Amino acid sequence: MTATVGNVEPLRGRNGAMGQRVRLRVWRGSGDEGELRDYEVEAEEGEVVLDLLHRLQATHCPDLAVRWNCKAGKCGSCSAEVNGRPRLTCMTRMSLFDPEETVTVTPMRTFPVIKDLVCDVSYNYVKAREVPGFTPPAGVEPGQYRMWQRDVERSQEFRKCIECFLCQDTCHVIRDHEENKEAFSGPRFLMRVAELEMHPLDDYDGDRAEEARGEHGLGLCNITKCCTEVCPEHIRITDNALIPLKERLADRRYDPIPWLFRRRG
Amino acid sequence: MAETERHDYDVVVVGAGGAGLRAAIEARERGMRTAVLCKSLFGKAHTVMAEGGIAAAMGNVNAGDDWRVHFRDTMRGGKFLNNWRMAELHALEAPQRVWELETYGALFDRTPDGRVSQRNFGGHEYPRLAHVGDRTGLELIRTLQQRIVSLQQRDHAEHGDYEAGLRVFAEFTVTDLLREGDRMAGVVGYWRESGRFAVLRAPAVVLATGGIGKSFKVTSNSWEYTGDGHALALRAGARLINMEFVQFHPTGMVWPPSVKGILVTESVRGDGGVLRDAHGRRFMFDYVPEVFKESYADSPEEADRWYTDPDRNRRPPELLPRDEVARAINNEVKEGRGSPHGGVYLDVASRLSTEEILRRLPSMHHQFKELADVDITAQSMEVGPTCHYVMGGVEVDPDSAASAVPGLFAAGEVAGGMHGSNRLGGNSLSDLLVFGRRAGIGAAEYVVGLVRRPEVSAGEVDEAVHTALEPFDAAGVRGGENPYALHAELQQVMNRLVGIIRDGGEMCSALEQLTEIRQRAVRMTVPEGNRQFNPGWHLALDVRNMLLVSECVAAAALRRTESRGGHTREDHPRMDPNWRNRLLSCVLRGGELELSEQPQEPMRPDLMRLFSREELEKYFTAEELGVLGEPSRKR
Numbered sequence: 001m002t003a004t005v006g007n008v009e010p011l012r013g014r015n016g017a018m019g020q021r022v023r024l025r026v027w028r029g030s031g032d033e034g035e036l037r038d039y040e041v042e043a044e045e046g047e048v049v050l051d052l053l054h055r056l057q058a059t060h061c062p063d064l065a066v067r068w069n070c071k072a073g074k075c076g077s078c079s080a081e082v083n084g085r086p087r088l089t090c091m092t093r094m095s096l097f098d099p100e101e102t103v104t105v106t107p108m109r110t111f112p113v114i115k116d117l118v119c120d121v122s123y124n125y126v127k128a129r130e131v132p133g134f135t136p137p138a139g140v141e142p143g144q145y146r147m148w149q150r151d152v153e154r155s156q157e158f159r160k161c162i163e164c165f166l167c168q169d170t171c172h173v174i175r176d177h178e179e180n181k182e183a184f185s186g187p188r189f190l191m192r193v194a195e196l197e198m199h200p201l202d203d204y205d206g207d208r209a210e211e212a213r214g215e216h217g218l219g220l221c222n223i224t225k226c227c228t229e230v231c232p233e234h235i236r237i238t239d240n241a242l243i244p245l246k247e248r249l250a251d252r253r254y255d256p257i258p259w260l261f262r263r264r265g
Numbered sequence: 266m267a268e269t270e271r272h273d274y275d276v277v278v279v280g281a282g283g284a285g286l287r288a289a290i291e292a293r294e295r296g297m298r299t300a301v302l303c304k305s306l307f308g309k310a311h312t313v314m315a316e317g318g319i320a321a322a323m324g325n326v327n328a329g330d331d332w333r334v335h336f337r338d339t340m341r342g343g344k345f346l347n348n349w350r351m352a353e354l355h356a357l358e359a360p361q362r363v364w365e366l367e368t369y370g371a372l373f374d375r376t377p378d379g380r381v382s383q384r385n386f387g388g389h390e391y392p393r394l395a396h397v398g399d400r401t402g403l404e405l406i407r408t409l410q411q412r413i414v415s416l417q418q419r420d421h422a423e424h425g426d427y428e429a430g431l432r433v434f435a436e437f438t439v440t441d442l443l444r445e446g447d448r449m450a451g452v453v454g455y456w457r458e459s460g461r462f463a464v465l466r467a468p469a470v471v472l473a474t475g476g477i478g479k480s481f482k483v484t485s486n487s488w489e490y491t492g493d494g495h496a497l498a499l500r501a502g503a504r505l506i507n508m509e510f511v512q513f514h515p516t517g518m519v520w521p522p523s524v525k526g527i528l529v530t531e532s533v534r535g536d537g538g539v540l541r542d543a544h545g546r547r548f549m550f551d552y553v554p555e556v557f558k559e560s561y562a563d564s565p566e567e568a569d570r571w572y573t574d575p576d577r578n579r580r581p582p583e584l585l586p587r588d589e590v591a592r593a594i595n596n597e598v599k600e601g602r603g604s605p606h607g608g609v610y611l612d613v614a615s616r617l618s619t620e621e622i623l624r625r626l627p628s629m630h631h632q633f634k635e636l637a638d639v640d641i642t643a644q645s646m647e648v649g650p651t652c653h654y655v656m657g658g659v660e661v662d663p664d665s666a667a668s669a670v671p672g673l674f675a676a677g678e679v680a681g682g683m684h685g686s687n688r689l690g691g692n693s694l695s696d697l698l699v700f701g702r703r704a705g706i707g708a709a710e711y712v713v714g715l716v717r718r719p720e721v722s723a724g725e726v727d728e729a730v731h732t733a734l735e736p737f738d739a740a741g742v743r744g745g746e747n748p749y750a751l752h753a754e755l756q757q758v759m760n761r762l763v764g765i766i767r768d769g770g771e772m773c774s775a776l777e778q779l780t781e782i783r784q785r786a787v788r789m790t791v792p793e794g795n796r797q798f799n800p801g802w803h804l805a806l807d808v809r810n811m812l813l814v815s816e817c818v819a820a821a822a823l824r825r826t827e828s829r830g831g832h833t834r835e836d837h838p839r840m841d842p843n844w845r846n847r848l849l850s851c852v853l854r855g856g857e858l859e860l861s862e863q864p865q866e867p868m869r870p871d872l873m874r875l876f877s878r879e880e881l882e883k884y885f886t887a888e889e890l891g892v893l894g895e896p897s898r899k900r
C-alpha cells in the first residue's frame with residue numbers, strides 16, 4: 001500500500017487513546033412540539049460541538065437535523081444555542097466545558113423551529129431584500145473605480161459578516177417580541193445599511209440613515225451591545241455601525257437644510 | 266405522483282455558488298425567467314470558503330502582467346492538457362469580471378494608488394490575485410448574492426413581486442434532470458425542509474454544482490460536494506472528461522483529528538510563509554522539477570530576495586504549482602521527516618511581523634487559535650495534503666458552456682477542461698465568473714432560438730420520485746445498509762487507493778471495492794425518521810452520486826499510464842507527451858460506465874507561439890511542434 005499523509009487514521013475514542021464519554025442534551029422535535037433528549041457520545045481531543053452532533057447522527061440518531069457547511073467558521077450555517085448562548089457549533093470546542101457537565105444544544109430561540117436544530121431563518125432574507133442595494137456611481141467605468149484602503153476599511157469590517165444570524169437571535173428587541181419583527185430589521189441588516197452608507201462610491205439617491213430609522217427600526221435599538229458580544233467575526237456592530245448611524249441622524253435633525261433636500265428621495 | 270408542485274422557467278440554474286449566481290444574473294439580465302436552486306441556504310455555497318483570491322491579469326501591482334502571461338501560467342500549471350480556448354477566454358475576460366464586481370458593490374483590498382490590490386500565488390508569475398484579506402470567497406458570493414437581490418428589487422418596483430423574474434429555491438436538492446427525447450426539459454428535486462418533490466420545467470438547465478471532494482476522507486470540501494452535477498450530467502447523457510485529475514491541496518490542517526483536511530490558504534505561502542521539515546529545513550528546494558528549473562530559486566537567499574526584487578530573482582519553490590508541493594510534502598512525511606501528527610511545518614511566524622500576519626491572514630489566525638490552540642504569529646502550523654478540487658467535469662463548448670445534451674450547460678468546478686491536469690490557485694474564482702456569465706448567455710441564446718418548448722413527461726417524473734424514495738421502502742428490510750457507514754467506507758477506499766499517489770494494482774482493487782459497495786448501496790435504507798429534513802435520507806441519495814463519480818475517477822486514473830498534474834502514478838512516474846493530447850472521457854450507457862479516449866483539439870498556432878520552442882518541447886511531440894515551422898522560429 002502506498003503511504004500517504006491522508007491515510008493516517010484519526011484516533012478513535014473506542015481505541016481508548018483519548019476518547020471519553022460526554023453527555024449532550026439536544027432539542028429534538030419539529031415545529032412547536034419537541035423535547036430535550038439526553039445522549040452519551042464519544043468525544044476526542046480537540047473536538048467541537050458540531051463533531052459530536054455528527055457522531056450522534058452516525059451512531060444514534062441518523063435523522064438529527066443540523067445545518068453546516070464549512071466547519072471552519074466561514075459560512076455561518078451551524079448556529080445554535082449551546083448552554084443557552086448563541087454560538088457557531090463548529091467553533092465551540094468541547095474543552096470549553098467541564099468534562100462532567102451536560103452540554104445542552106438548542107435551536108436559535110428567535111426563529112421558528114423546523115426540526116431539531118434547524119430553524120426557519122427566512123425573516124433574515126426578507127429583511128435583506130428591503131435594503132436597497134449598492135448604486136454604482138454614474139459615469140465611472142468598470143476598472144476606473146479608485147478607493148483608498150482607509151476608506152474601504154469601515155465597510156469591509158461589516159462585510160466580514162458570515163450571516164450566521166446569531167446577532168439577530170440574541171437581540172432582545174425581537175428575541176421575545178415576535179411583534180417587533182415587522183418594524184425591526186435587526187443588527188445584521190441595520191449594519192448592512194451602515195455598510196452602504198459608508199461605501200465610498202455608493203450613489204444611492206435616497207437617505208440611508210433616515211431609512212434605517214423609518215424602515216428598519218433603528219430607534220428600537222437601545223445599544224445594549226449584546227449583538228456585538230455574540231458576533232463570531234468580532235464585528236463591532238454597535239460601536240461601529242449602529243451608533244454612527246444614530247449619530248448621523250441626530251446631526252441631521254439639528255441642520256434643517258440637508259434634511260429638506262434629502263426628503264426628495 | 267399526482268400532487269407534485271410545478272413551476273415554469275426559461276432557465277434553471279442548479280447551484281448558487283459563484284458560477285451559478287453569475288449565470289443567473291446574466292440570464293435574468295437577458296430577460297429570462299430564471300430560477301436558482303441550491304442544497305444549502307442562499308449565500309452558503311462552497312464559494313464562500315475560498316480564501317486567497319481571484320486571479321485576473323489587471324496589472325495593478327506589476328504592470329508587466331497581461332492576459333498572455335496569465336494564459337501561459339495557466340497552461341503550464343495544467344501541464345498543457347488544458348482546453349486552450351477556455352484558458353484563453355479565461356485569461357482575457359477575468360479582469361472585466363473582477364471590475365464588474367466593483368460595480369455590484371464589492372470592496373477589494375486596495376493598492377496605494379486606490380486600485381484593486383493583487384497578491385502572489387503559486388504558479389502565477391506576477392502578483393495577480395485580487396483579494397479581501399483571506400476571505401475573498403465571502404466577498405465574491407455576498408456581492409453576487411446582493412446583486413441578485415438588487416435585480417429582485419428592480420422586479421419588485423416594476424411588478425410588485427420580488428420573485429417575478431428571478432427566484433432562489435434554497436435548500437432544494439435536484440435529484441434528476443428531465444428530458445424530452447435528447448433535449449433538456451427541466452429538473453425534479455425535493456425540498457429538504459419537507460421532503461416534498463417539485464418539478465421545474467425549463468428548456469435550459471445550467472449545472473453549477475461544484476465538486477466531488479466528499480468522496481475522499483481527508484478533504485477541504487463540505488457535505489455539499491458529492492458530485493451531484495457530475496452524476497446528473499452523466500445520467501442525462503453528457504460526457505465527463507479528465508476525471509482522473511483531482512487536486513490535493515498541499516496544506517490542509519492535520520491536527521486535531523476533527524479538523525483534519527480543513528484548508529490552510531495558499532496565501533500563507535504567497536505572502537512569505539515557508540515549508541520546513543521536522544529539523545527546520547526548507548525542503549522545497551529539493552523538489553523543483555526539470556520543467557520549472559528556470560523560474561524557481563535554488564537557494565533560500567535568492568528566494569528571499571524575490572519578494573522585494575522579483576525582476577532579478579527567481580521565485581521561492583514554495584510557490585510551485587500545488588501538485589508539486591503536495592507530492593513533496595507527501596514524500597517528506599513518507600521518508601520520516603514529518604511533524605508529530607503526520608504533516609510538515611508551515612512557518613509564517615518567523616517571516617512576518619505579528620501585525621502583518623493579523624492584517625493579511627486574519628481568518629487563518631482565528632482558525633488555528635480556535636481549532637488547534639496554535640498561535641500562528643508565534644508558532645508553526647502543521648499541514649499536509651487534503652483533497653481539494655476536481656479538474657475533471659462536464660465536457661463543454663468553451664464559448665457557450667453548452668454540453669453535448671441540447672439545453673444542458675455547465676460552469677464552474679463541475680465543468681471540465683479549463684484547468685487541464687492541475688488548477689492554479691485563484692483560477693477557480695475567475696473561472697466561475699467568466700464561464701458562469703458565458704453559460705448564462707449560452708442558455709439565454711438557446712432559449713431564444715427555440716421553436717417549441719420541450720414537455721416534461723409525467724412518467725419520467727414519477728420514476729424519478731419513486732427512485733428517490735426507495736431508501737424509505739427498504740426501511741426495516743433485513744440486510745439494509747446504513748448510508749453513513751457506506752459513505753465512510755467509500756471515503757476510505759478513495760483516500761487509500763485513488764489518493765495522491767496511485768498505483769495500478771491498488772486502483773484495480775479500488776474498482777472492485779467500489780463495485781461491491783455499489784451492490785450493497787441498492788439496499789441502503791433510511792434508518793430513522795420521515796421525509797422532513799432527514800440527513801440520513803439525503804445522504805443515501807448523495808452516496809449514489811458519489812459512487813458513480815468515484816468510479817469515473819478510479820477508472821480514468823487506472824487507464825492513464827503516466828503522471829501529470831493532479832494524477833501521479835507510482836508505477837508510471839513519467840509525464841508522456843503521447844498522453845498530452847489524449848483525454849479520457851466517461852459516458853453512461855445502459856447504466857454502465859464507458860470510458861474512452863478522445864483526441865484533444867490541437868492548439869492554435871498563434872497561442873503556441875506565446876511559448877518558447879524549448880518549453881513546448883518538454884510537453885509536445887515532435888509531430889505536434891511541426892505546425893510551428895522551422896525550429897529556429899521561437900516566439
Ligand SMILES: Cc1cc2nc3c(=O)[nH]c(=O)nc-3n(C[C@H](O)[C@H](O)[C@H](O)COP(=O)(O)OP(=O)(O)OC[C@H]3O[C@@H](n4cnc5c(N)ncnc54)[C@H](O)[C@@H]3O)c2cc1C
Binds near residue numbers: 282304475654695
Ligand atoms: C477551503 C477552500 C478554499 C478555496 N480557496 C480558493 C481561492 O482562494 N481561490 C480560488 O480561485 N478558488 C478557491 N477554492 C476553490 C473554489 O472555491 C471552488 O472551486 C469554487 O468556489 C466552486 O464554485 P462553484 O460555483 O463551481 O460551486 P459552489 O460554490 O460549490 O456551489 C455549488 C452549488 O451547487 C449546489 N448544488 C450542488 N448539488 C446540488 C443539487 N443536487 N441540487 C441543487 N443544488 C446543488 C450547492 O448547494 C451550491 O449552491 C477554494 C476551495 C475551498 C474548499
Ligand code: SF4
Binds near residue numbers: 186222224228
Ligand atoms: S445593540 Fe441594539 S441591535 Fe444590538 S442587541 Fe442591543 S438592541 Fe439589539
Ligand code: SF4
Binds near residue numbers: 160164
Ligand atoms: S454581524 Fe456577526 S453575528 Fe451578526 S450575522 Fe454577521 S457574523 Fe453573524
Ligand code: FES
Binds near residue numbers: 068070071074079088
Ligand atoms: S459550519 Fe460554517 S460556520 Fe460553522
